[in-house]
Amino acid sequence: MTITExxxxxxTHEYLLENEDKNYTIGLTDYAVExxxxxxxxxxxxxxxxxxxxxVFATVESVKAxxxxxxxxxxxxxxxNDLVVNSPEILNESPYENxxxxxxxxxxxxxxxxxxKEYKDYKEEVQ
Amino acid sequence: MVKETLLHDKxxxxxxxxxxxxxxxxxxQYKSIIEEHKNVRKNVGLFDVSHMGEVFVTxxxxxxxxxxxxxxxxxxxxxxxxxxxxxxxxxxxxxxDLIIYKLEDEKYxxxxxxxxxxxxxNWFIRNSINFDIYIDNQSHNYSLLAVQGPKxxxxxxxxxYNIEQEFFTIKETTLKNMQVMVSRTGYTGEDGFEILxxxxxxxxxxxxxxxxxxxxxxxxxxxxxxDTLRLEAALHLYGNDLNENTTPIEAGLSWSIPKDKTENxxxxxxxxxxxxxxxxxxxxxxxxxxRAIPRHEHEIYYNGEKIGNITSGGFSPTLNExxxxxxIKNLEELKIGSSLQVMIREKLHDxxxxxxxxxxxxxxKEN
Numbered sequence: 223m224t225i226t227e228x229x230x231x232x233x234t235h236e237y238l239l240e241n242e243d244k245n246y247t248i249g250l251t252d253y254a255v256e257x258x259x260x261x262x263x264x265x266x267x268x269x270x271x272x273x274x275x276x277x278v279f280a281t282v283e284s285v286k287a288x289x290x291x292x293x294x295x296x297x298x299x300x301x302x303n304d305l306v307v308n309s310p311e312i313l314n315e316s317p318y319e320n321x322x323x324x325x326x327x328x329x330x331x332x333x334x335x336x337x338x339k340e341y342k343d344y345k346e347e348v349q
Numbered sequence: 350m351v352k353e354t355l356l357h358d359k360x361x362x363x364x365x366x367x368x369x370x371x372x373x374x375x376x377x378q379y380k381s382i383i384e385e386h387k388n389v390r391k392n393v394g395l396f397d398v399s400h401m402g403e404v405f406v407t408x409x410x411x412x413x414x415x416x417x418x419x420x421x422x423x424x425x426x427x428x429x430x431x432x433x434x435x436x437x438x439x440x441x442x443x444x445x446d447l448i449i450y451k452l453e454d455e456k457y458x459x460x461x462x463x464x465x466x467x468x469x470x471n472w473f474i475r476n477s478i479n480f481d482i483y484i485d486n487q488s489h490n491y492s493l494l495a496v497q498g499p500k501x502x503x504x505x506x507x508x509x510y511n512i513e514q515e516f517f518t519i520k521e522t523t524l525k526n527m528q529v530m531v532s533r534t535g536y537t538g539e540d541g542f543e544i545l546x547x548x549x550x551x552x553x554x555x556x557x558x559x560x561x562x563x564x565x566x567x568x569x570x571x572x573x574x575x576d577t578l579r580l581e582a583a584l585h586l587y588g589n590d591l592n593e594n595t596t597p598i599e600a601g602l603s604w605s606i607p608k609d610k611t612e613n614x615x616x617x618x619x620x621x622x623x624x625x626x627x628x629x630x631x632x633x634x635x636x637x638x639x640r641a642i643p644r645h646e647h648e649i650y651y652n653g654e655k656i657g658n659i660t661s662g663g664f665s666p667t668l669n670e671x672x673x674x675x676x677i678k679n680l681e682e683l684k685i686g687s688s689l690q691v692m693i694r695e696k697l698h699d700x701x702x703x704x705x706x707x708x709x710x711x712x713x714k715e716n
Binding site: 259260262263265281283285286287288 | 366377378381382383573577640641642644663664666671694
């Protein structure tokens with residue numbers, strides 16, 4: 223199974239990948255990074271901070287503009303990807319493998335997953 | 350209704366992302382702003398800037414009229430010579446910035462910003478009473494291409510343009526049977542040319558430049574890179590860095606204003622007074638010490654006090670740093686090297702005042 227077959231996507235273009243029970247990776251979809259263009263700056267939250275579903279937890283800046291990144295589900299930050307903070311262009315090159323943003327512990331209930339879409343449905347909707 | 354240039358289909362074919370800019374659908378980028386930017390600094394880039402306005406001023410009072418509406422001394426222009434000008438209001442504020450070309454006696458070409466054509470024309474008409482002139486807005490009949498970068502001259506020569514031409518002059522000629530006016534000007538800080546051409550020929554000229562330019566690694570360049578290029582060169586963008594409440598002196602354009610012009614012009618008293626006594630605010634160059642990106646309208650702080658706003662800011666692909674232009678209170682202690690802060694997303698980020706332009710032809714060739 224490829225990564226895009228395992229992820230769930232939010233309307234606001236974040237993806238959620240389940241690593242193990244209650245542990246997810248969050249990143250931006252390939253569509254989002256393509257729309258943003260050259261990414262030159264990322265601001266990620268501190269490990270241990272908690273966010274509700276829909277809250278802004280990070281900011282991404284491309285040459286063109288700054289955009290906010292929203293939590294696709296509620297969770298506590300377990301790990302941030304220092305590699306993309308230091309080399310934001312990795313997000314453009316590899317949004318799913320090297321360009322993930324944070325790993326979280328899911329703290330919401332499963333209902334929060336209901337408005338997230340499978341990649342192919344998400345892709346159809348945005349294009 | 351959003352207007353399209355005659356190259357709209359070409360842009361789409363080339364994979365451009367289109368955006369609305371000043372009422373026009375324009376390419377913001379084809380592939381990557383950073384790649385396009387670097388290609389202009391290293392090789393050559395082709396820009397569709399057909400949204401810009403072209404206004405001809407003719408008639409026996411054209412010189413007197415132009416000398417009334419800009420602080421520059423138009424009588425100094427010889428045939429084919431161009432000058433960067435500001436259209437000042439009665440308070441010395443800027444209605445637009447523009448280039449005035451003297452084509453011949455009693456015939457001038459004004460190239461103005463797309464977003465300001467209507468305001469400019471209204472202002473010309475209001476100021477034309479008692480002058481024997483004819484104002485002819487030809488924006489809808491002309492397209493404008495910019496060929497910019499160190500290899501621009503090689504490309505122009507290759508397509509048969511063999512005229513020795515000084516910076517800021519314009520020459521009328523034919524290239525491959527197309528009538529053109531070629532001006533050695535630009536908005537990138539590089540050597541380059543702008544080609545004014547009738548609408549009917551612009552697609553042919555665009556294709557010719559792209560085809561013949563391939564040996565010089567030409568790329569089509571969108572408005573995104575146009576903005577980062579002009580910011581590195583500290584060239585002002587009307588609407589961001591200049592508006593009706595900023596004077597040329599506040600904007601750091603004193604160099605462009607003759608101190609000995611005898612004719613009266615709109616806003617002259619205020620402008621001369623500011624040259625002599627200084628201004629309350631001034632436009633400065635800022636370099637960020639953090640990776641956060643300063644953008645239009647972010648606040649500038651000094652010693653905990655808000656002293657101004659960013660007017661243009663962004664990532665500099667040449668310097669790999671974040672740079673900005675902004676107006677600050679004209680405090681004596683603030684000079685090149687002084688520390689400031691910029692408020693970005695509710696946090697203060699350290700910055701310093703630096704010299705403008707941020708990038709010159711000398712400091713980027715070493716990279």
